[in-house]
Amino acid sequence: MRKYLARRAMYAAITLIGVSVTIFIIMRVLPGDPLVAILGVEGHARMTLADRERIMADLGLSAPLPVQYVHWLRDIASGQLGKSFFRGETVAQQILHRGPISAEIAILSLFVSWLVGLPVGILSAFKPNSIPDGVARALSVLFIAIPGFWLGMLIVLALLFWFGYKSPLVIVHLWEDPWQNFQIVVGPAMVLGLAQGAYIARMSRSCLLEVIGDDFVRTARAKGLGEGLVVMRHALPNALLPVITISGVLLGFVLGGSVAVEQAFGVPGLGRAMVAAVIERDIIVVQNLVLLYAVIFVVVNILVDISYAWLDPRIRYG
């Protein structure tokens, strides 16, 4: 087990280094001159050569690329993550300020997805091809197809139209005013949670149906257990592993999707910061935020893998 953990951690470290190099390359090599990106073609043309060089040096963009990369790693190690071109704050400050809101949304949506998806999946698997099963499957297909940001827009519009209600637009942290904070995060969390819940319902249904055909389930039935006990005590624990995996995979969907959903709800989270930075072409902010998203995604999926060993003693890691 310890050996397995060490190997996984090493692979993850390699992946993350690769990820950082990839982002760095995307941000520096592809666009040509970053100054054009920051100032626009016209603004760039209006400046003198000396000005350009001075600004590039100020931004730390005139050093050779490998040196810039090392500087970035140093910024990461120092915990500051570099400075925004346009705002006076470091990326770390931005993350600390806006991150909690986005994290709350992601975690709350995870709860929603399990609370909605799992019971629906179990209900479906209890009586496959019945009417409730049909309704549940139709709904899950529908929620997989609906873009979250559109659903979010419709919810915001409906609340505004019928109740004249608008959720707060400023950042209110959980520890400042829990009720205000809840109003901010509940909408995006529901939208993202329902979409994930649709996948979870689908997955738990098909896994349960597979397991229910197994011998040990037949044995449980044969010894006279009620159907409820058979499913909840015997079948369910064995069907849950793939559902946990898909939940980890879906995190990628939540991280990406939350960017658009935050925009739809007007939530001032990390996703909005990402969109603003992309539109302003704030290279330093974008590269750090993309790295953050990737790190979260990779680390969570490793945790999911490791949780396998805890949950399923049959799995041994060499």
Next chain:
Amino acid sequence: MSTITTAGVPATGAGRTSLLRAVATEVVRFTRRNTLAAIGGFVGAFIIFVALAAPLLAPRDPLKADFRRMNRPPDAQSLLGTDQVGRDTLSRVIYGARTSLFVAFSAVILGTTVGSLWGVACGYLRGRFDLYSQRLMEIMQAFPDLILAMAISMAIGTGLQAVIFAIAITRIPFGGRVIRSVALSVREMPYVEAGRANGGSALRIMIFHVLPQCIAPYLVLATTHLGVAIVIEAALGFLGVGVPPPTPTWGNMLADSITALVPPWWLAFFPGLAITITVLAFNLLGDGIRDTLDPRLSPAFLRMMAGGRRS
């Protein structure tokens, strides 16, 4: 590889009519066995038709502003209403289908093809090339799709090609992974061995013996990823980093609608409905094609594979 049972190919020389008939019977059989997927297919075909025939179908010029008719709710003159500068929403939704489908199809075909060829090479050649390629694909998959697409389209500029390219890159590892596993199993088959024994070069065997076996999974992959690509395109447009305005795309229309203080409901509703119906249609079709062509790509099988590798 007995899974490729598309009986749509009749004996040669039988003529055109019998080919048509064979295709027709196959469609009827598919419809009967998989009604939902067939409905998805017909709706998808209809949307493709709308996209192709946009200039004939659209009642008005999608770019022409009409300041006498701004912000009109749906009425007889403009069935889905008009936007803040008086452009006809129905025409814009119809033309939006053009852009969205063009971007999605190009991106999926490009990404899945590159990924599949890469996957064939990985699975067949194995060794060090495979090892490094796998690490590279892992790195590509470490980014959430939309985030990677945003970063790439920011780097190479927002234009139609940039968006296609950005979405295509996010599709590469999916094609690579699945096709690699197919190639891994195909390379052990006797006929491939026979090809090697006959002195065929690696390239020749990959092209003539391994690649044909990848067509079915390729089709399945491509259809299932169409929906994802459409959503990513719409999200990019919605976030203002997609195909630049005034080109009508569904995402751009949604982005336009929320610039108003109180967005008119028809501007927010219809483009999103178009996205949802399109994605739904292609997802249903994709599921059906998967069940028919390649049961190995069903969730149950993939789970088994994952479990097999882990234990």
